[in-house]
Structures are given as C-alpha cells and as structure tokens.
Amino acid sequence: MTEPVALVGAGPGGAGLLTLAGREAIAHAQVLAYDSLVSPDILALAPEGASRIPVTRRSDPDAVRQEDIVPILAQKAKAGFRVVRLKGGDPFLYGRGYEEKAAMEALDVPVEVIPGLTAALAVPACAGIPVTCGDLSGSVHILSGSPRTGKTLELDYEALVRVGGTLVFLMAMENLEAICAGLLAVGLPPDTPASLVENGALLTQRRVNATAETLPRAAREAAVKEPAVLVLGEVCGL
Incomplete structure (x- = not known):
C-alpha cells in the first residue's frame, strides 16, 4: 500500500x-x-x-x-x-x-x-517589526529577491511603490543593491526605513537597520549573509 x-x-x-x-x-x-x-x-x-x-x-x-x-x-x-x-x-x-x-x-x-510558519511574517515579528501597523502600513507584500535558475530578477518596481505598505523580500541578499536601486529609481523616498534580519528566529538572529538608500552599504559593512529577510517600509522605523 x-x-x-x-x-x-x-x-x-x-x-x-x-x-x-x-x-x-x-x-x-x-x-x-x-x-x-x-x-x-x-x-x-x-x-x-x-x-x-x-x-x-x-x-x-x-x-x-x-x-x-x-x-x-x-x-x-x-x-x-x-x-x-x-x-x-x-x-x-x-x-x-x-x-x-x-x-x-x-x-x-x-x-x-x-503548512509551516513562513519566514516572511515570522522573522520580522521575531525582530520586533510588525508588517502591518495602524496608519503606518495597512498591507504587506511578499516577494522573492532571487530569480528562478537561469532567469533574471524582474520586478514591477513602479507598482510596488504605488501600492505602498510594507515590502518583504525573501532570499534577497544577492540582489539587494539592485532591489533598492530599482525602488528608488521610481520614487521610493530615500529615507524610507529598511531592515535586514539575518538568521531570523534563531539564537544568532541579528537586525541591521538603515534606509532604502543606505541599506546596501550597511549590509556590506555588517557582512550580512543569507538567510536574511529584507523589510522596507515605515514599520521598520518603530
């Protein structure tokens, strides 16, 4: 059987x-x-x-x-x-x-x-980031920062900025600079709060805070590695 x-x-x-x-x-x-x-x-x-x-x-x-x-x-x-x-x-x-x-x-x-608890929601929570919160963010949008094998990362940055809310990217470290640059190029304010949470929900968890403009540099300086969850939005400033 x-x-x-x-x-x-x-x-x-x-x-x-x-x-x-x-x-x-x-x-x-x-x-x-x-x-x-x-x-x-x-x-x-x-x-x-x-x-x-x-x-x-x-x-x-x-x-x-x-x-x-x-x-x-x-x-x-x-x-x-x-x-x-x-x-x-x-x-x-x-x-x-x-x-x-x-x-x-x-x-x-x-x-x-x-089913399992997704890192896209649980890791920000473990790091003290509410992905929705009152008037700051009424929606959350979960995306992959890593393209399928043999493909390039293609995101509708204009739509993401237009809709607002909190953006959560999984597997984004390899394309972190491109993601931030793409959002900034279509109007995301450079001072938008942004965070990376490395090794979320583990004893080795750490959170790196910056802005959409400065996060790639902060990630390099802190030597952030996968697994890491990228969060962009006003909730990161709480």
Whole structure:
C-alpha cells in the first residue's frame, strides 16, 4: 500500500516554531528528506532509525538535488515507508512545494500538505517589526529577491511603490543593491526605513537597520549573509 508523503513546512527557525502537526509527522517518519536551511533541532525530532536525505538546489556531493528527489521519495512511499518531505518556512511560499506535490501525484503517490510558519511574517515579528501597523502600513507584500535558475530578477518596481505598505523580500541578499536601486529609481523616498534580519528566529538572529538608500552599504559593512529577510517600509522605523 502506498503511504501518503507528508509535505511539511518546518517554519522559520527552531523546533519551537514548528506546528504540532509537523512535529507529529516528523516523529513518525521512516524517511526524512530535508532542505539545507532546516534547523538541526527539528531534524532531531525524527526517530533515530529514520533514513535522512539532505536535499539541495546547489552542487553538493553529499546531498540529493531537488529535481531528483521526487522519484526517490515516490519509490519509498510505494514500498510502504512513512515519508516526510521537510521544507523551510511554508512549502507553498517560494518553496517549490506545489511542484513536488504535483510530480509525486503524477506518480500516483498521495501527498498530505502540512503548512509551516513562513519566514516572511515570522522573522520580522521575531525582530520586533510588525508588517502591518495602524496608519503606518495597512498591507504587506511578499516577494522573492532571487530569480528562478537561469532567469533574471524582474520586478514591477513602479507598482510596488504605488501600492505602498510594507515590502518583504525573501532570499534577497544577492540582489539587494539592485532591489533598492530599482525602488528608488521610481520614487521610493530615500529615507524610507529598511531592515535586514539575518538568521531570523534563531539564537544568532541579528537586525541591521538603515534606509532604502543606505541599506546596501550597511549590509556590506555588517557582512550580512543569507538567510536574511529584507523589510522596507515605515514599520521598520518603530
């Protein structure tokens, strides 16, 4: 009998922000395939005898590439193993979770989706930034700062500035300077408060504050690295 694969969102940081449903699925996993940003204390929740499979989008001789993981997990599920596919944050928000779900279902493997707390909302909160707040911001807009492989980053900067509210970018460090320059070029005030939160929801979390104009320099001086969440808007000034 084919067991359903549990597609689990691990949340933004440690096990304390993992959902109860996610914890339960991991605790009963026989096969655990996990992305590189998943916290070690979440991986430790799996049974000692569970098979652990690291998954990566990059070249890593010790990990399975993301495009190769679906057939492996489908085979395990059809053999009757309880399989968990563990992704950072929420699997359906820039996690390619739906693509993997559709690919497994095409192989006649059912999938149970267990959502996770997205870093786009949780990391700013952990750093003391409310993404909406009274008259300062009535909306929040979540974007990826990293293009799909082989593509260039294309954003409608004019629309983002026109609509207002808080902008939250995931995976934006590589294109931080271009994002800030693009927003400024279409009218975002240079003194708009901006923040980067590195290692959000972890003990090593730190927040770098600046403005839309000065943030790229502040990030270089502070040597900010991924994973980091970029937030722009008046709420960063609170």
